Amino acid sequence: MRIGIACPYSWAVPGGVQQHIRDLAEALIGLGHEVSVITPADDDQPLPDYVVPAGKAVPVPYNGSVARLAFGPLSASRVRRWLKEGDFDVLHVHEPTVPSLPLLACWVASGPIVATVHTAMRRSRVLLATQPVMRSALEKIDGRIAVSEAARTTLVEHLGGDAVLIPNGVATKRYRHAKPLGGWPGPGGAIGFLGRMEESRKGLALLLKAFEILAAERPGLRLLVAGPGDAAAQLHKLPEPLRERAAFLGEVDEEEKVRVLHSVDVFCSPNTGGESFGIVTAEAMAAGVPVVASDIEAFRQVLRNGKAGELFANGDPADLARAAGRLLDDPARRAELTVAALAAVAAYDWDVVAREVLSVYETVVLGRATVGVAQ
Amino acid sequence: MMWTYLVLVVLAMVLWGFYISWRASRLDRLHNRLEAARTALDLAMVRRSSAAYELASSGLLDPATSLLLADAVRRVRDVGQAERDLAESDLTQALRAVFGQPGFRKELEDMDGGPELIGEVEAAAQQVFIARKFYNDLAARTMYARQRPLARVFRLAGSAPPPRFFEMDDALPDGDGPG
Numbered sequence: 001m002r003i004g005i006a007c008p009y010s011w012a013v014p015g016g017v018q019q020h021i022r023d024l025a026e027a028l029i030g031l032g033h034e035v036s037v038i039t040p041a042d043d044d045q046p047l048p049d050y051v052v053p054a055g056k057a058v059p060v061p062y063n064g065s066v067a068r069l070a071f072g073p074l075s076a077s078r079v080r081r082w083l084k085e086g087d088f089d090v091l092h093v094h095e096p097t098v099p100s101l102p103l104l105a106c107w108v109a110s111g112p113i114v115a116t117v118h119t120a121m122r123r124s125r126v127l128l129a130t131q132p133v134m135r136s137a138l139e140k141i142d143g144r145i146a147v148s149e150a151a152r153t154t155l156v157e158h159l160g161g162d163a164v165l166i167p168n169g170v171a172t173k174r175y176r177h178a179k180p181l182g183g184w185p186g187p188g189g190a191i192g193f194l195g196r197m198e199e200s201r202k203g204l205a206l207l208l209k210a211f212e213i214l215a216a217e218r219p220g221l222r223l224l225v226a227g228p229g230d231a232a233a234q235l236h237k238l239p240e241p242l243r244e245r246a247a248f249l250g251e252v253d254e255e256e257k258v259r260v261l262h263s264v265d266v267f268c269s270p271n272t273g274g275e276s277f278g279i280v281t282a283e284a285m286a287a288g289v290p291v292v293a294s295d296i297e298a299f300r301q302v303l304r305n306g307k308a309g310e311l312f313a314n315g316d317p318a319d320l321a322r323a324a325g326r327l328l329d330d331p332a333r334r335a336e337l338t339v340a341a342l343a344a345v346a347a348y349d350w351d352v353v354a355r356e357v358l359s360v361y362e363t364v365v366l367g368r369a370t371v372g373v374a375q
Numbered sequence: 376m377m378w379t380y381l382v383l384v385v386l387a388m389v390l391w392g393f394y395i396s397w398r399a400s401r402l403d404r405l406h407n408r409l410e411a412a413r414t415a416l417d418l419a420m421v422r423r424s425s426a427a428y429e430l431a432s433s434g435l436l437d438p439a440t441s442l443l444l445a446d447a448v449r450r451v452r453d454v455g456q457a458e459r460d461l462a463e464s465d466l467t468q469a470l471r472a473v474f475g476q477p478g479f480r481k482e483l484e485d486m487d488g489g490p491e492l493i494g495e496v497e498a499a500a501q502q503v504f505i506a507r508k509f510y511n512d513l514a515a516r517t518m519y520a521r522q523r524p525l526a527r528v529f530r531l532a533g534s535a536p537p538p539r540f541f542e543m544d545d546a547l548p549d550g551d552g553p554g
């Protein structure tokens with residue numbers, strides 16, 4: 001099958017959607033299909049050979065944070081050319097309600113289109129307000145996939161209709177084994193966090209408060225944080241005596257990320273919302289690290305309602321400290337959670353997921369011409 | 376002699392009283408003008424967000440650009456006073472990103488109604504820029520006047536709330552981007 005995939009966010013910025021697309025593309029190629037991904041990208045950036053850059057990603061405020069997107073007349077004409085040259089059997093757009101390439105691709109394409117919705121967005125007036133132009137683009141979609149129940153619900157609320165639920169994939173094998181960073185986790189135990197430090201919905205501030213509580217009773221406990229952001233500014237949010245017990249690594253590459261996961265005794269996902277699946281949480285599970293996560297819908301699901309990881313009351317640092325503390329003090333419970341997490345995360349492996357996505361493709365292409373450019 | 380002193384003292388007190396009340400009314404006028412400037416700034420921002428919304432819903436733009444603008448406008452309208460500056464700055468940045476797209480202006484200028492929509496957004500953005508400058512200028516002068524020793528000792532500002540600067544990114548949308 002010839003598959004064209006459109007990615008909304010800059011390839012240069014690590015993120016759940018980009019990683020989903022990369023892993024899906026590679027799993028599909030592994031299954032013997034031809035895949036081309038169009039994405040916003042920066043000119044000097046090395047790209048895998050299945051990726052077509054659609055020009056520079058522009059940083060622009062959207063949905064409460066700054067995203068690097070591609071829009072405007074030039075991007076639209078590049079998408080048109082990519083569709084013409086690609087001659088795809090199916091077009092697969094991701095996050096078509098984000099103002100970027102996938103929405104443009106829907107707008108200009110004709111033929112079988114599959115859309116994947118990642119984020120559970122709050123109902124906003126925008127979708128109603130710009131309905132005519134959005135609707136003409138979105139109504140061309142033949143089959144919709146939601147990566148989580150939360151994402152499916154919002155999609156149904158915003159746009160009506162229904163969607164197939166296919167959870168995110170995790171390249172589980174990539175996470176299973178890695179060498180911990182030098183000196184970690186150490187005899188006093190360590191707790192970890194991965195994600196953008198400044199983005200408030202990622203919840204790092206909650207973890208810092210909880211760490212203060214935990215550290216008071218556990219003199220050897222350390223904190224390991226990795227992700228894009230101003231490390232020095234975050235470090236200063238901790239009281240002076242605790243600063244030497246915390247390490248802020250800044251942005252890490254894939255390989256280091258796996259090592260970070262293996263460097264802690266407990267991994268924490270304190271996200272306060274806006275998360276549809278929590279890929280990082282699933283990766284921690286694939287690494288076999290016991291997870292403490294906020295009890296938002298997405299995490300409840302991945303963690304099987306607390307059977308494959310500890311949940312705490314969303315937004316409550318004291319409850320986070322209580323849940324993490326219980327794990328830190330109980331190695332037997334941690335070992336139990338490792339086993340449960342590995343079993344739970346196997347259902348999300350990319351090989352399993354890619355086959356499910358393929359059967360969606362096969363359903364929409366039945367009896368249809370290939371993807372072209374609408375007149 | 377005694378009488379002369381007494382008259383002089385009373386006269387000095389009366390003049391002093393006049394002076395204080397004159398200073399108080401000046402400060403009061405300053406506060407009134409500050410309030411008027413704030414209203415002008417609010418109106419300019421409303422005009423700008425309406426112009427951006429008109430453009431977004433005109434049907435002349437591609438859906439991505441359209442959605443981006445509409446989202447920024449929605450935030451401006453939804454946030455409370457505390458986050459107003461952030462939301463308005465975001466709208467500025469969205470406008471700048473959209474207007475900076477290669478070919479954006481060229482394409483719209485050839486469309487029916489396009490030049491008018493662009494013109495209105497630009498005029499409104501210019502107005503926000505000017506209104507904010509004037510407001511902050513008055514705020515600075517009011518702060519200075521309130522901090523003078525006499526104004527502080529006699530509480531000439533009364534119960535008027537202390538002025539605050541309105542900080543936001545209001546740099547105007549550029550011309551055609553590179554490319």
